[in-house]
């Protein structure tokens with residue numbers, strides 16, 4: 224007897240799907256993409272139907288318990304995308320589904336219901352109460368109204384409503400309502416921006432590709448060149464044709480400004496996905512997308528999974544940004560997956576940036592991406608002037624060297640002119656670390672082995688990796704000496720110093736300490752409205768913001784990011800500093816950038832000084848080729864996380880032998896697939912765990928995927944059960 228057998232992806236860390244029988248009573252109802260409840264060991268688990276076939280029931284095959292809902296949770300297009308993603312990242316399909324479909328988005332209990340009043344009929348004789356008559360008149364003109372809506376028209380209407388219901392003229396009912404995410408947005412008239420020649424040319428290349436299947440673009444546009452307007456133009460065409468669009472931005476760029484700009488153009492057709500929304504808002508936003516009410520989905524990386532019915536374009540702004548890479552569970556990069564989803568859905572994909580990644584440039588050379596460029600700022604505004612100040616030759620002021628004379632002079636001028644300045648330092652806190660001058664002790668995090676940063680406002684030492692906190696003592700915790708010194712400085716210290724040095728100016732600070740719970744919006748608003756004239760901040764400040772009155776950007780300790788043991792350290796620093804510099808002079812007045820550093824001759828900073836992006840890319844690209852890194856090699860980092868250093872290293876060692884075996888079975892040589900390690904990670908102790916690693920470097924992707932396929936299939940036999948193994952394809956974080 225033939226039975227219906229389904230493949231179910233269950234969100235557990237196992238590298239295969241599970242087969243189940245469908246009970247006869249459910250055979251008619253089962254669909255691809257549905258959520259089902261399955262017996263799983265001694266418990267029951269929810270999973271997703273990813274395959275349906277007819278066949279003979281094998282022994283021991285269990286039946287599913289139920290179907291969670293008739294509607295498929297993921298449509299077929301999205302399912303093929305998720306399958307491919309699961310293959311690419313060697314991540315179990317069930318976990319991929321769990322990542323792509325937030326639980327809140329399918330939890331019916333989150334539907335918001337509200338009592339509404341519905342018109343039934345007019346009475347035979349008019350009411351005595353004029354108010355009741357008026358309410359009935361009001362209701363007769365619309366499908367229904369909530370009590371709130373009635374209350375906004377009529378004073379204390381409850382007794383009238385009661386009477387109306389009693390006569391049968393009005394009926395009350397519980398209805399589902401959608402929470403309005405834009406209730407704080409008043410409609411405003413905005414001038415329509417007319418694209419300039421360069422923007423038009425770029426937009427028309429993209430627009431003419433719409434509807435013709437997949438095509439990838441790299442849009443290189445300097446900061447302030449008007450990329451956003453180009454995206455809006457292309458997306459408008461897509462929306463007119465009835466299709467949807469995905470607009471990815473780094474989480475940090477999800478500023479009210481950006482949302483507002485899209486709302487001005489597309490109104491309630493936009494849906495914004497971000498990490499701060501509550502479950503109810505998430506549920507409603509997803510249902511607006513699934514039903515096709517929302518056509519333009521704007522969001523950080525996870526918006527790449529948006530369940531739009533038909534996708535006409537995918538845009539990835541600031542494509543080089545590291546925040547597109549998810550660093551937990553399924554380690555996908557939304558930028559790369561945008562290209563994959565575009566290929567599956569058959570639509571163009573635009574990657575935009577003022578500082579594109581070396582990977583994307585290499586894809587242009589390989590003919591995989593079409594190159595578009597906006598080499599100038601809008602309205603012929605100049606890019607800011609950049610100066611480098613070599614801090615080695617500056618003098619200490621009261622034993623410290625925070626600001627150069629040059630920067631202080633410029634700051635005073637800017638404030639005197641009533642303009643604004645941004646001071647950028649990519650380190651939060653007050654002092655970098657606590658040093659005992661008697662015994663040399665530096666207070667370190669007991670869980671991570673990293674020096675702890677002093678935060679004055681809360682009088683605590685914090686670990687920036689795990690948030691472990693210690694009360695800041697006035698003596699050395701080791702030898703009790705009082706001879707403690709605070710070494711290095713962070714944004715908190717800089718803010719304090721500027722308040723002292725610039726008594727007439729209002730100085731604010733924006734970093735992850737001050738940006739919590741509404742702080743971000745408040746501080747950005749204060750700066751936009753010019754209640755603050757100087758804003759000190761970390762990389763939160765670097766991207767996307769458009770403050771027309773900022774004419775000076777100061778960068779402190781520009782070399783900080785160059786010291787990381789990571790092959791992308793230079794590229795990241797270049798990108799970050801270019802973005803920061805790009806905040807200056809976006810309005811009518813020209814901008815200036817002053818970069819303070821102790822490493823003024825570093826090639827990265829020299830290229831920033833000359834504004835020579837192509838020169839930097841060429842030099843960096845050569846180094847990558849010489850040293851065998853992306854885009855010339857494909858990497859995968861295999862991490863081993865355990866309790867002790869010895870057992871973790873041992874596991875990594877077993878993995879290396881297994882991988883060498885796999886390599887020779889597959890007939891690859893060392894040059895095709897290098898296996899580096901076992902070694903301990905640069906942060907070998909993190910959050911109380913030991914971290915070992917093995918790095919794979921392959922000449923082509925197929926070799927990497929084949930080796931990883933075999934490796935993940937054997938993983939359970941290779942590792943001890945106490946060790947967690949993580950496969951990270953195209954790793955971004957090598958620390």
Ligand code: ADP
Pocket residue numbers: 416417418419422444445446447448449450451452601602769
């Ligand atoms: P980018 O994303 O390339 O850094 P934006 O899209 O934020 O640049 O544009 C920078 C500024 O220029 C914004 O204030 C924007 O409103 C304005 N702008 C964009 N295009 C035009 C145009 N064609 N004419 C006038 N102003 C424009």
Ligand code: ZN
Pocket residue numbers: 659660661662663664699700701702703704
């Ligand atoms: Zn001491």
Ligand code: ZN
Pocket residue numbers: 668669670671672686687688689690691910
């Ligand atoms: Zn820590």
